[in-house]
Amino acid sequence: MNVHVKFFASAADAAGQRERRIGLPEGADVRALLDVLCEEFPRLARLRRQIRVAVNHEYVRESGPLKEGDEVALIPPVSGGIR
């Protein structure tokens, strides 16, 4: 299956890109996707513990399932309107 990955803020800097289509084995979960991404982008691996993941605009756990066509976003800590 293919999923569409979006990188934001420091995660985009670490990956050197903002969007990417990734092929995964059927049944792969969010953790499996992160494993693939962190292997490809070592700088992303350093951020991994701080990054939350959203699938189709909802936060999910690393054990969350993925399916064909999902939009998966890597969400570094958000800073909102004020600090």
Added chain:
Amino acid sequence: MIEVTRHPIDIEAVTRSAYAETSGAVVTFLGTARQDREGKRLILLEYEAYPEMALKQLEQVRQEILTRWPADQVSMVHRFGPIRVGEASIAIAVSCPHRQQAFEACRYAIDRIKEIVPVWKKEVWEDGSEWVETHGEG
């Protein structure tokens, strides 16, 4: 009113949108881009957003408020893109029958937004830039 926009926020419009006949109080909160007091001179703040998800999460915050307080209106506008020091990056207006409820609900809104709404802030100085990723106090 819930918006995520690249344009300057019409603060009056946000406040006005919260007026309600059954409300005795409208509390408006503005988050403004500020100059760091510790030296380095900011040129601007660059906000990045995931707009589709930010809208959805703002709606989530509104629903949470409506279950906790007797709010009539909850308006939230988050701006992104380059924002100059002194300009508002977010405006929130909440109306309730009584002022204490409105203050509490508005406070809840900004705290919750900072937890779940995907908007990021980058400080841009003359000689570099950095993402701000701490969950600090405003």
